[in-house]
Amino acid sequence: MAVEAKQTCYEGSVVRNFQFYLEHSGEHSAILQGVHNILPGELKRIGAGKSSLDVLGVGSGGGEVDTQMLALLQSIFPAVPITADIVEGSSMLIDNFKALVAKTPGIQKIPFTWHVMNSExxxxxxxxxxxxxxxxxxxxxxxxxxxxxxxDTIKFYHSLLKDNGTLMIMVEAASSGWNTLWKTYHKELCISTLTEYRSSADVIACLEKQGLKYEEHAVPNSFDITECFDPSSQTGAQLLDFMTASEHFQQSFTPEIRAGILDLLRNKCSTIKDGMVLFNSDISCLLVHA
Incomplete structure:
Protein backbone atom coordinates (compact mmCIF):
# COMPACT_ATOMS: atom_id res chain seq x y z
CA MET A 1 0.00 0.00 0.00
CA ALA A 2 1.23 3.46 -0.74
CA VAL A 3 1.41 4.32 2.94
CA GLU A 4 1.99 8.04 3.25
CA ALA A 5 1.20 10.69 5.76
CA LYS A 6 -2.05 12.64 5.55
CA GLN A 7 -1.74 14.88 2.56
CA THR A 8 -1.53 18.07 4.59
CA CYS A 9 1.74 16.95 6.26
CA TYR A 10 3.14 14.89 3.41
CA GLU A 11 6.49 16.62 3.17
CA GLY A 12 10.20 16.07 3.77
CA SER A 13 11.32 12.64 4.95
CA VAL A 14 7.87 11.12 4.42
CA VAL A 15 8.04 11.98 0.72
CA ARG A 16 11.55 10.53 0.50
CA ASN A 17 10.41 7.29 2.15
CA PHE A 18 7.48 7.07 -0.25
CA GLN A 19 9.76 7.59 -3.25
CA PHE A 20 12.13 4.93 -1.87
CA TYR A 21 9.17 2.54 -1.66
CA LEU A 22 8.16 3.30 -5.26
CA GLU A 23 11.69 2.55 -6.46
CA HIS A 24 11.65 -0.86 -4.79
CA SER A 25 8.04 -1.95 -5.26
CA GLY A 26 7.37 -1.37 -8.94
CA GLU A 27 3.98 0.01 -7.94
CA HIS A 28 3.86 2.83 -10.44
CA SER A 29 4.83 0.44 -13.25
CA ALA A 30 2.00 -1.89 -12.23
CA ILE A 31 -0.50 0.97 -12.04
CA LEU A 32 0.59 2.33 -15.42
CA GLN A 33 0.26 -1.13 -16.95
CA GLY A 34 -3.23 -1.31 -15.48
CA VAL A 35 -4.06 2.15 -16.84
CA HIS A 36 -3.02 1.19 -20.38
CA ASN A 37 -4.89 -2.11 -20.18
CA ILE A 38 -8.12 -0.80 -18.64
CA LEU A 39 -8.59 2.85 -19.56
CA PRO A 40 -8.51 3.21 -23.38
CA GLY A 41 -11.99 1.75 -23.90
CA GLU A 42 -13.39 3.59 -20.91
CA LEU A 43 -11.95 6.93 -22.03
CA LYS A 44 -13.38 6.45 -25.53
CA ARG A 45 -16.80 5.86 -23.98
CA ILE A 46 -16.49 8.89 -21.67
CA GLY A 47 -15.39 11.28 -24.41
CA ALA A 48 -17.62 10.15 -27.26
CA GLY A 49 -19.26 13.18 -28.88
CA LYS A 50 -17.94 15.71 -26.34
CA SER A 51 -16.46 19.06 -27.40
CA SER A 52 -14.23 19.35 -24.31
CA LEU A 53 -12.99 17.07 -21.53
CA ASP A 54 -12.37 17.98 -17.90
CA VAL A 55 -10.24 15.78 -15.63
CA LEU A 56 -9.83 15.90 -11.84
CA GLY A 57 -6.98 14.14 -10.05
CA VAL A 58 -7.34 13.73 -6.26
CA GLY A 59 -4.19 12.92 -4.28
CA SER A 60 -2.13 12.94 -7.47
CA GLY A 61 1.32 13.02 -5.84
CA GLY A 62 4.16 13.88 -8.20
CA GLY A 63 2.06 13.37 -11.32
CA GLU A 64 3.86 10.29 -12.67
CA VAL A 65 0.56 8.51 -13.35
CA ASP A 66 -1.55 11.60 -14.12
CA THR A 67 0.67 12.75 -16.98
CA GLN A 68 0.46 9.30 -18.56
CA MET A 69 -3.34 9.27 -18.31
CA LEU A 70 -3.62 12.76 -19.75
CA ALA A 71 -1.30 11.80 -22.62
CA LEU A 72 -3.48 8.73 -23.25
CA LEU A 73 -6.61 10.88 -23.29
CA GLN A 74 -4.94 13.31 -25.70
CA SER A 75 -3.96 10.48 -28.02
CA ILE A 76 -7.57 9.24 -28.16
CA PHE A 77 -9.08 12.73 -28.64
CA PRO A 78 -6.29 14.82 -30.23
CA ALA A 79 -8.63 17.63 -31.35
CA VAL A 80 -10.62 17.94 -28.11
CA PRO A 81 -9.53 20.58 -25.53
CA ILE A 82 -8.68 19.06 -22.11
CA THR A 83 -8.44 20.74 -18.70
CA ALA A 84 -6.88 19.23 -15.58
CA ASP A 85 -7.60 20.11 -11.95
CA ILE A 86 -5.19 18.62 -9.41
CA VAL A 87 -5.89 18.22 -5.68
CA GLU A 88 -2.74 17.37 -3.71
CA GLY A 89 -1.85 18.37 -0.17
CA SER A 90 1.93 18.23 -0.57
CA SER A 91 3.48 21.38 -2.02
CA MET A 92 6.70 19.39 -2.56
CA LEU A 93 4.88 16.86 -4.74
CA ILE A 94 2.98 19.61 -6.58
CA ASP A 95 6.38 21.11 -7.49
CA ASN A 96 7.50 17.70 -8.76
CA PHE A 97 4.31 17.44 -10.80
CA LYS A 98 4.82 20.88 -12.36
CA ALA A 99 8.41 20.00 -13.28
CA LEU A 100 7.19 16.79 -14.92
CA VAL A 101 4.55 18.68 -16.91
CA ALA A 102 7.20 21.13 -18.12
CA LYS A 103 9.21 18.34 -19.75
CA THR A 104 6.34 16.21 -21.09
CA PRO A 105 5.58 17.08 -24.74
CA GLY A 106 1.94 17.87 -25.40
CA ILE A 107 0.94 18.02 -21.75
CA GLN A 108 2.23 21.60 -21.47
CA LYS A 109 -0.69 22.69 -23.65
CA ILE A 110 -3.23 21.49 -21.08
CA PRO A 111 -4.36 24.22 -18.66
CA PHE A 112 -3.81 23.00 -15.08
CA THR A 113 -5.51 24.32 -11.96
CA TRP A 114 -3.57 23.43 -8.80
CA HIS A 115 -5.35 22.94 -5.48
CA VAL A 116 -2.68 22.54 -2.79
CA MET A 117 -4.93 21.03 -0.12
CA ASN A 118 -6.30 17.70 0.99
CA SER A 119 -9.47 16.19 -0.41
CA GLU A 120 -11.67 17.27 2.52
CA ASP A 152 -19.02 11.09 2.19
CA THR A 153 -15.91 11.29 0.00
CA ILE A 154 -17.27 8.88 -2.59
CA LYS A 155 -20.66 10.57 -2.58
CA PHE A 156 -19.11 14.03 -3.05
CA TYR A 157 -16.74 13.14 -5.89
CA HIS A 158 -19.38 11.05 -7.64
CA SER A 159 -21.64 14.11 -7.54
CA LEU A 160 -19.02 16.05 -9.56
CA LEU A 161 -19.27 13.69 -12.54
CA LYS A 162 -20.80 14.86 -15.81
CA ASP A 163 -23.15 12.62 -17.79
CA ASN A 164 -21.31 9.45 -18.87
CA GLY A 165 -18.43 10.38 -16.54
CA THR A 166 -16.34 7.93 -14.53
CA LEU A 167 -14.77 8.01 -11.09
CA MET A 168 -11.75 5.70 -10.98
CA ILE A 169 -10.60 4.49 -7.56
CA MET A 170 -7.42 2.44 -7.24
CA VAL A 171 -6.99 0.76 -3.86
CA GLU A 172 -5.20 -2.27 -2.42
CA ALA A 173 -7.06 -5.48 -3.23
CA ALA A 174 -8.87 -7.29 -0.42
CA SER A 175 -6.70 -10.32 -1.25
CA SER A 176 -3.43 -8.40 -0.95
CA GLY A 177 -0.75 -8.73 1.68
CA TRP A 178 -1.44 -5.14 2.72
CA ASN A 179 -4.96 -6.07 3.77
CA THR A 180 -3.71 -9.09 5.72
CA LEU A 181 -0.99 -7.06 7.47
CA TRP A 182 -3.04 -3.99 8.34
CA LYS A 183 -6.20 -5.82 9.36
CA THR A 184 -4.26 -8.31 11.53
CA TYR A 185 -2.21 -5.60 13.27
CA HIS A 186 -4.85 -2.88 13.13
CA LYS A 187 -4.41 -1.89 16.78
CA GLU A 188 -0.64 -1.48 16.45
CA LEU A 189 -0.50 0.14 13.01
CA CYS A 190 -3.58 2.39 12.80
CA ILE A 191 -2.40 4.93 15.33
CA SER A 192 -0.98 7.93 13.46
CA THR A 193 -0.78 8.08 9.67
CA LEU A 194 -3.87 5.91 9.31
CA THR A 195 -6.57 5.47 11.89
CA GLU A 196 -8.63 3.14 9.70
CA TYR A 197 -7.28 0.81 7.02
CA ARG A 198 -9.37 0.30 3.88
CA SER A 199 -9.11 -2.24 1.07
CA SER A 200 -11.17 -2.78 -2.06
CA ALA A 201 -13.71 -4.73 0.02
CA ASP A 202 -14.46 -1.63 2.12
CA VAL A 203 -14.79 0.60 -0.94
CA ILE A 204 -17.04 -1.89 -2.75
CA ALA A 205 -19.29 -2.22 0.30
CA CYS A 206 -19.63 1.58 0.30
CA LEU A 207 -20.39 1.71 -3.43
CA GLU A 208 -23.05 -0.96 -3.12
CA LYS A 209 -24.65 0.73 -0.12
CA GLN A 210 -24.97 3.91 -2.18
CA GLY A 211 -26.37 1.96 -5.13
CA LEU A 212 -23.59 3.05 -7.50
CA LYS A 213 -22.75 1.12 -10.65
CA TYR A 214 -19.14 -0.02 -10.89
CA GLU A 215 -16.74 -2.43 -12.53
CA GLU A 216 -13.75 -4.01 -10.79
CA HIS A 217 -10.49 -4.76 -12.60
CA ALA A 218 -7.46 -6.53 -11.12
CA VAL A 219 -4.02 -4.88 -11.28
CA PRO A 220 -1.52 -7.56 -10.19
CA ASN A 221 1.72 -6.61 -8.47
CA SER A 222 4.30 -8.08 -6.12
CA PHE A 223 7.71 -6.98 -4.91
CA ASP A 224 10.75 -8.48 -3.23
CA ILE A 225 10.87 -8.00 0.56
CA THR A 226 13.60 -10.58 1.23
CA GLU A 227 15.86 -7.93 2.77
CA CYS A 228 13.21 -7.17 5.39
CA PHE A 229 14.32 -10.38 7.12
CA ASP A 230 18.00 -9.36 7.25
CA PRO A 231 18.52 -7.27 10.43
CA SER A 232 21.65 -5.69 8.91
CA SER A 233 19.94 -4.49 5.71
CA GLN A 234 19.25 -0.78 5.49
CA THR A 235 16.95 -1.38 2.51
CA GLY A 236 14.97 -3.91 4.52
CA ALA A 237 14.73 -1.55 7.48
CA GLN A 238 13.48 1.32 5.32
CA LEU A 239 10.90 -0.91 3.62
CA LEU A 240 9.63 -2.10 7.01
CA ASP A 241 9.38 1.49 8.24
CA PHE A 242 7.28 2.35 5.21
CA MET A 243 5.12 -0.77 5.23
CA THR A 244 4.22 -0.32 8.90
CA ALA A 245 4.04 3.51 8.73
CA SER A 246 6.53 3.69 11.59
CA GLU A 247 9.52 5.96 12.15
CA HIS A 248 11.78 3.05 13.10
CA PHE A 249 10.36 -0.46 12.89
CA GLN A 250 12.88 -1.88 15.37
CA GLN A 251 12.13 0.75 18.02
CA SER A 252 8.41 1.20 17.35
CA PHE A 253 7.20 -2.26 18.37
CA THR A 254 7.89 -4.83 21.06
CA PRO A 255 10.03 -7.86 20.12
CA GLU A 256 6.89 -10.02 20.13
CA ILE A 257 5.01 -7.69 17.75
CA ARG A 258 8.05 -7.38 15.44
CA ALA A 259 8.41 -11.15 15.30
CA GLY A 260 4.68 -11.55 14.63
CA ILE A 261 4.71 -9.00 11.82
CA LEU A 262 7.75 -10.60 10.17
CA ASP A 263 6.20 -14.06 10.43
CA LEU A 264 2.96 -12.76 8.92
CA LEU A 265 4.80 -10.99 6.11
CA ARG A 266 6.67 -14.16 5.17
CA ASN A 267 3.94 -16.77 5.61
CA LYS A 268 0.60 -15.02 5.01
CA CYS A 269 1.33 -11.96 2.86
CA SER A 270 3.89 -13.32 0.41
CA THR A 271 4.98 -16.21 -1.75
CA ILE A 272 8.47 -17.72 -1.83
CA LYS A 273 10.07 -18.04 -5.25
CA ASP A 274 13.72 -18.83 -6.04
CA GLY A 275 14.62 -17.95 -2.47
CA MET A 276 12.92 -14.54 -2.67
CA VAL A 277 10.03 -13.42 -0.47
CA LEU A 278 7.56 -11.74 -2.86
CA PHE A 279 4.97 -9.59 -1.13
CA ASN A 280 1.45 -9.64 -2.64
CA SER A 281 0.72 -6.01 -3.53
CA ASP A 282 -2.25 -6.57 -5.86
CA ILE A 283 -4.38 -3.51 -6.58
CA SER A 284 -8.07 -3.22 -7.46
CA CYS A 285 -9.19 -0.67 -10.05
CA LEU A 286 -12.81 0.35 -9.57
CA LEU A 287 -14.56 2.26 -12.34
CA VAL A 288 -17.63 3.97 -10.87
CA HIS A 289 -20.12 5.29 -13.41
CA ALA A 290 -22.12 8.50 -13.22
Whole structure:
Protein backbone atom coordinates (compact mmCIF):
# COMPACT_ATOMS: atom_id res chain seq x y z
CA MET A 1 0.00 0.00 0.00
CA ALA A 2 1.23 3.46 -0.74
CA VAL A 3 1.41 4.32 2.94
CA GLU A 4 1.99 8.04 3.25
CA ALA A 5 1.20 10.69 5.76
CA LYS A 6 -2.05 12.64 5.55
CA GLN A 7 -1.74 14.88 2.56
CA THR A 8 -1.53 18.07 4.59
CA CYS A 9 1.74 16.95 6.26
CA TYR A 10 3.14 14.89 3.41
CA GLU A 11 6.49 16.62 3.17
CA GLY A 12 10.20 16.07 3.77
CA SER A 13 11.32 12.64 4.95
CA VAL A 14 7.87 11.12 4.42
CA VAL A 15 8.04 11.98 0.72
CA ARG A 16 11.55 10.53 0.50
CA ASN A 17 10.41 7.29 2.15
CA PHE A 18 7.48 7.07 -0.25
CA GLN A 19 9.76 7.59 -3.25
CA PHE A 20 12.13 4.93 -1.87
CA TYR A 21 9.17 2.54 -1.66
CA LEU A 22 8.16 3.30 -5.26
CA GLU A 23 11.69 2.55 -6.46
CA HIS A 24 11.65 -0.86 -4.79
CA SER A 25 8.04 -1.95 -5.26
CA GLY A 26 7.37 -1.37 -8.94
CA GLU A 27 3.98 0.01 -7.94
CA HIS A 28 3.86 2.83 -10.44
CA SER A 29 4.83 0.44 -13.25
CA ALA A 30 2.00 -1.89 -12.23
CA ILE A 31 -0.50 0.97 -12.04
CA LEU A 32 0.59 2.33 -15.42
CA GLN A 33 0.26 -1.13 -16.95
CA GLY A 34 -3.23 -1.31 -15.48
CA VAL A 35 -4.06 2.15 -16.84
CA HIS A 36 -3.02 1.19 -20.38
CA ASN A 37 -4.89 -2.11 -20.18
CA ILE A 38 -8.12 -0.80 -18.64
CA LEU A 39 -8.59 2.85 -19.56
CA PRO A 40 -8.51 3.21 -23.38
CA GLY A 41 -11.99 1.75 -23.90
CA GLU A 42 -13.39 3.59 -20.91
CA LEU A 43 -11.95 6.93 -22.03
CA LYS A 44 -13.38 6.45 -25.53
CA ARG A 45 -16.80 5.86 -23.98
CA ILE A 46 -16.49 8.89 -21.67
CA GLY A 47 -15.39 11.28 -24.41
CA ALA A 48 -17.62 10.15 -27.26
CA GLY A 49 -19.26 13.18 -28.88
CA LYS A 50 -17.94 15.71 -26.34
CA SER A 51 -16.46 19.06 -27.40
CA SER A 52 -14.23 19.35 -24.31
CA LEU A 53 -12.99 17.07 -21.53
CA ASP A 54 -12.37 17.98 -17.90
CA VAL A 55 -10.24 15.78 -15.63
CA LEU A 56 -9.83 15.90 -11.84
CA GLY A 57 -6.98 14.14 -10.05
CA VAL A 58 -7.34 13.73 -6.26
CA GLY A 59 -4.19 12.92 -4.28
CA SER A 60 -2.13 12.94 -7.47
CA GLY A 61 1.32 13.02 -5.84
CA GLY A 62 4.16 13.88 -8.20
CA GLY A 63 2.06 13.37 -11.32
CA GLU A 64 3.86 10.29 -12.67
CA VAL A 65 0.56 8.51 -13.35
CA ASP A 66 -1.55 11.60 -14.12
CA THR A 67 0.67 12.75 -16.98
CA GLN A 68 0.46 9.30 -18.56
CA MET A 69 -3.34 9.27 -18.31
CA LEU A 70 -3.62 12.76 -19.75
CA ALA A 71 -1.30 11.80 -22.62
CA LEU A 72 -3.48 8.73 -23.25
CA LEU A 73 -6.61 10.88 -23.29
CA GLN A 74 -4.94 13.31 -25.70
CA SER A 75 -3.96 10.48 -28.02
CA ILE A 76 -7.57 9.24 -28.16
CA PHE A 77 -9.08 12.73 -28.64
CA PRO A 78 -6.29 14.82 -30.23
CA ALA A 79 -8.63 17.63 -31.35
CA VAL A 80 -10.62 17.94 -28.11
CA PRO A 81 -9.53 20.58 -25.53
CA ILE A 82 -8.68 19.06 -22.11
CA THR A 83 -8.44 20.74 -18.70
CA ALA A 84 -6.88 19.23 -15.58
CA ASP A 85 -7.60 20.11 -11.95
CA ILE A 86 -5.19 18.62 -9.41
CA VAL A 87 -5.89 18.22 -5.68
CA GLU A 88 -2.74 17.37 -3.71
CA GLY A 89 -1.85 18.37 -0.17
CA SER A 90 1.93 18.23 -0.57
CA SER A 91 3.48 21.38 -2.02
CA MET A 92 6.70 19.39 -2.56
CA LEU A 93 4.88 16.86 -4.74
CA ILE A 94 2.98 19.61 -6.58
CA ASP A 95 6.38 21.11 -7.49
CA ASN A 96 7.50 17.70 -8.76
CA PHE A 97 4.31 17.44 -10.80
CA LYS A 98 4.82 20.88 -12.36
CA ALA A 99 8.41 20.00 -13.28
CA LEU A 100 7.19 16.79 -14.92
CA VAL A 101 4.55 18.68 -16.91
CA ALA A 102 7.20 21.13 -18.12
CA LYS A 103 9.21 18.34 -19.75
CA THR A 104 6.34 16.21 -21.09
CA PRO A 105 5.58 17.08 -24.74
CA GLY A 106 1.94 17.87 -25.40
CA ILE A 107 0.94 18.02 -21.75
CA GLN A 108 2.23 21.60 -21.47
CA LYS A 109 -0.69 22.69 -23.65
CA ILE A 110 -3.23 21.49 -21.08
CA PRO A 111 -4.36 24.22 -18.66
CA PHE A 112 -3.81 23.00 -15.08
CA THR A 113 -5.51 24.32 -11.96
CA TRP A 114 -3.57 23.43 -8.80
CA HIS A 115 -5.35 22.94 -5.48
CA VAL A 116 -2.68 22.54 -2.79
CA MET A 117 -4.93 21.03 -0.12
CA ASN A 118 -6.30 17.70 0.99
CA SER A 119 -9.47 16.19 -0.41
CA GLU A 120 -11.67 17.27 2.52
CA UNK A 121 -10.62 20.91 2.21
CA UNK A 122 -11.22 20.82 -1.53
CA UNK A 123 -14.74 19.58 -0.86
CA UNK A 124 -15.34 22.37 1.65
CA UNK A 125 -14.00 24.98 -0.78
CA UNK A 126 -16.19 23.73 -3.63
CA UNK A 127 -19.31 23.68 -1.46
CA UNK A 128 -18.57 27.15 -0.09
CA UNK A 129 -18.34 28.57 -3.62
CA UNK A 130 -21.67 26.99 -4.48
CA UNK A 131 -20.65 26.67 -8.13
CA UNK A 132 -19.27 23.22 -8.74
CA UNK A 133 -17.12 22.46 -11.76
CA UNK A 134 -18.04 19.04 -13.10
CA UNK A 135 -15.71 16.51 -14.64
CA UNK A 136 -15.72 13.76 -17.23
CA UNK A 137 -13.06 11.72 -15.48
CA UNK A 138 -12.07 11.80 -11.81
CA UNK A 139 -9.35 9.56 -10.43
CA UNK A 140 -8.28 8.72 -6.88
CA UNK A 141 -5.19 6.49 -6.96
CA UNK A 142 -3.94 4.98 -3.71
CA UNK A 143 -5.32 7.82 -1.58
CA UNK A 144 -8.70 6.59 -0.31
CA UNK A 145 -6.99 5.39 2.90
CA UNK A 146 -6.44 8.96 4.06
CA UNK A 147 -9.88 10.53 3.78
CA UNK A 148 -11.81 11.19 6.98
CA UNK A 149 -15.12 9.73 5.84
CA UNK A 150 -15.13 7.15 3.03
CA UNK A 151 -18.87 7.29 2.26
CA ASP A 152 -19.02 11.09 2.19
CA THR A 153 -15.91 11.29 0.00
CA ILE A 154 -17.27 8.88 -2.59
CA LYS A 155 -20.66 10.57 -2.58
CA PHE A 156 -19.11 14.03 -3.05
CA TYR A 157 -16.74 13.14 -5.89
CA HIS A 158 -19.38 11.05 -7.64
CA SER A 159 -21.64 14.11 -7.54
CA LEU A 160 -19.02 16.05 -9.56
CA LEU A 161 -19.27 13.69 -12.54
CA LYS A 162 -20.80 14.86 -15.81
CA ASP A 163 -23.15 12.62 -17.79
CA ASN A 164 -21.31 9.45 -18.87
CA GLY A 165 -18.43 10.38 -16.54
CA THR A 166 -16.34 7.93 -14.53
CA LEU A 167 -14.77 8.01 -11.09
CA MET A 168 -11.75 5.70 -10.98
CA ILE A 169 -10.60 4.49 -7.56
CA MET A 170 -7.42 2.44 -7.24
CA VAL A 171 -6.99 0.76 -3.86
CA GLU A 172 -5.20 -2.27 -2.42
CA ALA A 173 -7.06 -5.48 -3.23
CA ALA A 174 -8.87 -7.29 -0.42
CA SER A 175 -6.70 -10.32 -1.25
CA SER A 176 -3.43 -8.40 -0.95
CA GLY A 177 -0.75 -8.73 1.68
CA TRP A 178 -1.44 -5.14 2.72
CA ASN A 179 -4.96 -6.07 3.77
CA THR A 180 -3.71 -9.09 5.72
CA LEU A 181 -0.99 -7.06 7.47
CA TRP A 182 -3.04 -3.99 8.34
CA LYS A 183 -6.20 -5.82 9.36
CA THR A 184 -4.26 -8.31 11.53
CA TYR A 185 -2.21 -5.60 13.27
CA HIS A 186 -4.85 -2.88 13.13
CA LYS A 187 -4.41 -1.89 16.78
CA GLU A 188 -0.64 -1.48 16.45
CA LEU A 189 -0.50 0.14 13.01
CA CYS A 190 -3.58 2.39 12.80
CA ILE A 191 -2.40 4.93 15.33
CA SER A 192 -0.98 7.93 13.46
CA THR A 193 -0.78 8.08 9.67
CA LEU A 194 -3.87 5.91 9.31
CA THR A 195 -6.57 5.47 11.89
CA GLU A 196 -8.63 3.14 9.70
CA TYR A 197 -7.28 0.81 7.02
CA ARG A 198 -9.37 0.30 3.88
CA SER A 199 -9.11 -2.24 1.07
CA SER A 200 -11.17 -2.78 -2.06
CA ALA A 201 -13.71 -4.73 0.02
CA ASP A 202 -14.46 -1.63 2.12
CA VAL A 203 -14.79 0.60 -0.94
CA ILE A 204 -17.04 -1.89 -2.75
CA ALA A 205 -19.29 -2.22 0.30
CA CYS A 206 -19.63 1.58 0.30
CA LEU A 207 -20.39 1.71 -3.43
CA GLU A 208 -23.05 -0.96 -3.12
CA LYS A 209 -24.65 0.73 -0.12
CA GLN A 210 -24.97 3.91 -2.18
CA GLY A 211 -26.37 1.96 -5.13
CA LEU A 212 -23.59 3.05 -7.50
CA LYS A 213 -22.75 1.12 -10.65
CA TYR A 214 -19.14 -0.02 -10.89
CA GLU A 215 -16.74 -2.43 -12.53
CA GLU A 216 -13.75 -4.01 -10.79
CA HIS A 217 -10.49 -4.76 -12.60
CA ALA A 218 -7.46 -6.53 -11.12
CA VAL A 219 -4.02 -4.88 -11.28
CA PRO A 220 -1.52 -7.56 -10.19
CA ASN A 221 1.72 -6.61 -8.47
CA SER A 222 4.30 -8.08 -6.12
CA PHE A 223 7.71 -6.98 -4.91
CA ASP A 224 10.75 -8.48 -3.23
CA ILE A 225 10.87 -8.00 0.56
CA THR A 226 13.60 -10.58 1.23
CA GLU A 227 15.86 -7.93 2.77
CA CYS A 228 13.21 -7.17 5.39
CA PHE A 229 14.32 -10.38 7.12
CA ASP A 230 18.00 -9.36 7.25
CA PRO A 231 18.52 -7.27 10.43
CA SER A 232 21.65 -5.69 8.91
CA SER A 233 19.94 -4.49 5.71
CA GLN A 234 19.25 -0.78 5.49
CA THR A 235 16.95 -1.38 2.51
CA GLY A 236 14.97 -3.91 4.52
CA ALA A 237 14.73 -1.55 7.48
CA GLN A 238 13.48 1.32 5.32
CA LEU A 239 10.90 -0.91 3.62
CA LEU A 240 9.63 -2.10 7.01
CA ASP A 241 9.38 1.49 8.24
CA PHE A 242 7.28 2.35 5.21
CA MET A 243 5.12 -0.77 5.23
CA THR A 244 4.22 -0.32 8.90
CA ALA A 245 4.04 3.51 8.73
CA SER A 246 6.53 3.69 11.59
CA GLU A 247 9.52 5.96 12.15
CA HIS A 248 11.78 3.05 13.10
CA PHE A 249 10.36 -0.46 12.89
CA GLN A 250 12.88 -1.88 15.37
CA GLN A 251 12.13 0.75 18.02
CA SER A 252 8.41 1.20 17.35
CA PHE A 253 7.20 -2.26 18.37
CA THR A 254 7.89 -4.83 21.06
CA PRO A 255 10.03 -7.86 20.12
CA GLU A 256 6.89 -10.02 20.13
CA ILE A 257 5.01 -7.69 17.75
CA ARG A 258 8.05 -7.38 15.44
CA ALA A 259 8.41 -11.15 15.30
CA GLY A 260 4.68 -11.55 14.63
CA ILE A 261 4.71 -9.00 11.82
CA LEU A 262 7.75 -10.60 10.17
CA ASP A 263 6.20 -14.06 10.43
CA LEU A 264 2.96 -12.76 8.92
CA LEU A 265 4.80 -10.99 6.11
CA ARG A 266 6.67 -14.16 5.17
CA ASN A 267 3.94 -16.77 5.61
CA LYS A 268 0.60 -15.02 5.01
CA CYS A 269 1.33 -11.96 2.86
CA SER A 270 3.89 -13.32 0.41
CA THR A 271 4.98 -16.21 -1.75
CA ILE A 272 8.47 -17.72 -1.83
CA LYS A 273 10.07 -18.04 -5.25
CA ASP A 274 13.72 -18.83 -6.04
CA GLY A 275 14.62 -17.95 -2.47
CA MET A 276 12.92 -14.54 -2.67
CA VAL A 277 10.03 -13.42 -0.47
CA LEU A 278 7.56 -11.74 -2.86
CA PHE A 279 4.97 -9.59 -1.13
CA ASN A 280 1.45 -9.64 -2.64
CA SER A 281 0.72 -6.01 -3.53
CA ASP A 282 -2.25 -6.57 -5.86
CA ILE A 283 -4.38 -3.51 -6.58
CA SER A 284 -8.07 -3.22 -7.46
CA CYS A 285 -9.19 -0.67 -10.05
CA LEU A 286 -12.81 0.35 -9.57
CA LEU A 287 -14.56 2.26 -12.34
CA VAL A 288 -17.63 3.97 -10.87
CA HIS A 289 -20.12 5.29 -13.41
CA ALA A 290 -22.12 8.50 -13.22
Missing amino acids: NYGKEVKAKGCMKRFDFIHMIQMIYYVDNLA
